[in-house]
Amino acid sequence: MTFEVGSASHNLRGSRHTALPMSECVRKKTIRVPELGIENAELKIGVWLVPLGARVAAGERVVEVLAGEAVVDLSAPIRGILVERLVGEEGLAQTGQILDWIEPTAPESHGREGPGNLGFVS
Numbered sequence: 001m002t003f004e005v006g007s008a009s010h011n012l013r014g015s016r017h018t019a020l021p022m023s024e025c026v027r028k029k030t031i032r033v034p035e036l037g038i039e040n041a042e043l044k045i046g047v048w049l050v051p052l053g054a055r056v057a058a059g060e061r062v063v064e065v066l067a068g069e070a071v072v073d074l075s076a077p078i079r080g081i082l083v084e085r086l087v088g089e090e091g092l093a094q095t096g097q098i099l100d101w102i103e104p105t106a107p108e109s110h111g112r113e114g115p116g117n118l119g120f121v122s
Contacts, residue, residue, distance in 0.1 A: 028101045033094060042068065052084075053083070060076050080103050
């Protein structure tokens, strides 16, 4: 059995292993160009609907992909912050290509603000 204390993992048998910092344990998510079923159409980024660094809600429209005459909206898979764009507006894209990275965030608090608030409403 393994447990974490501070910046190291400890095995109950006494061996010691270096643990990843918490910031690296949080899994960023991506928006990828899906299979659109449109053959021989050039895929291009139309408009980024959310600015870089902005918070997004799960399911919120983030980017428009142009596929020939069709416009396809791609949505955020999770609630988080848009931390990186890999393709700019008017840039070419391919099926399966990663377009951006979204870093997950905790739910918005509706209780009191300040240190120690875990999002619970008293």
